[in-house]
Amino acid sequence: MGSIMGIRHPIIRIFFYLILGAWSITVLYPLLWTLLDALKDNKQFYANPPWALPDVPLLWSNFTYVWETYNFGKYFTNSLIVTLGSTVLGLVLSATTAYVLARYPFRGSNVLFLLYISSMMVPFSLALIPLFFLMNKLNLINTSIGLILVYATTLIAFGVFVLVGFFKTLPKELEEAAAIDGASYFGTFFRVMLPLSQPGLVTVAIVNILNIWNEYFVGLVLVNDPDHYTLPIGIAVMQAEMQYRTEWGPLFAGLFISIVPVLIMYIFFQRQIASGITAGAVK
Structure with missing residues (x-):
């Protein structure tokens, strides 16, 4: 928005505002449509047409109904636990791995980094069958811990x-100053280097949360306990249980x-997301 305000020609500014307005409508319209139909x-x-306004009184009871009757309270809690647990674990694993590869290069570190990157191009569906047998052997089928471990490990490469x-890009003098003050390797990492990489951590966390919160296929394979x-x-189960009469x-x-x-x-982290992407691009 600041770059648009810097444009002096009024016609060009109006043109950009029209584009942003049209884009905002295309983003907000599905959300508003979902709320109205709810x-x-x-x-x-x-x-009435699908986009028509609901009659008064509004059926806010639909939210209570689906929360209690279809166990959405339980599903919401499970998603929250799995998403937060796998995001935190994935951040710890990816941050420590990235720190070693970036600050302490060793023979083969570049090859290892390329292996991490190349793994992002392999469809995860190819690993589902052996993953299922492995998780079953470890007794992690139908457990939140099993989902957390799978999601966390699959997100390491992107992190x-x-x-x-x-x-x-962080100055080496920071590590030297921390060492002079008596900080250990772990202390330098967690107290100095990790806070300085906050924009990248926030960006990775947001992307991971979006992927995990909306993930369906892996959860369907590894979980069959309601x-x-x-x-x-x-x-998906709710729609299947409705059978021939869908309660829209x-x-x-x-x-x-x-x-x-x-x-x-x-809404709360949009500034951190934008700054993290921009900082990553510049660096």
């Missing part, structure tokens, strides 16, 4: 790819419940 019953849904660039369903699986209001309410946490997170 406040309707089936009679309103079939009698290493982003954070290596951040760690390489007590451990995450939100994407819960929505509660279904859209469930979809909106799954959208709200990600939307709130982006």
Whole structure:
């Protein structure tokens, strides 16, 4: 927005504002549509166009209904535990790996870095069958810990790819000053280097949270116990349980419940996301 305000020609500024306005409408329209349909019953849904405003009174009870009847409270809690646990574990593993590769190069470190990057190009679906047998042998099927371990390890490559660039640009004098003050390798990493890489950490965390929160395929393969369903699986199960009579209001309410946490997170961390991407590009 600041770069647009710096444009002096009024016609060009209006043109950019129109583009941003059109883009905002295309982004907000699906969210508004989902909320409006979540406040309707089936009679309103079939009698009026999908984009029509709901009748008064608004059916806010659809949210309570789907939360209690279809166990969305349990699914929401499971998604929250799995997402936060795998994100924290993935950040710790990727940050420590990236720090070693960036600050303490050794013979074969470049090859190892390329292996991490190349693993991002391999479709994860190819590993699902051996992964299922491995998790079953470790008794981690139908457990939140199993999902956390799988998600965390699959996100290491992206974290290493982003954070290596951040760690390489940090001045070596910081490590030397920390060593003079008596800091150990771990103390230097956690007290000095890790806080300085906060923009990269936030960027990696946001991307990981979005991927994990919306992930469906791996969760469907590794979890068949309703007590451990995450939100994407819960929505699919909910639609299947409706069978021949789809309750559109509660279904859209469930979809909106799954959208709200990600939307709130982006609203609060949009500046960090933008600064992290920009800093990573410059570095």
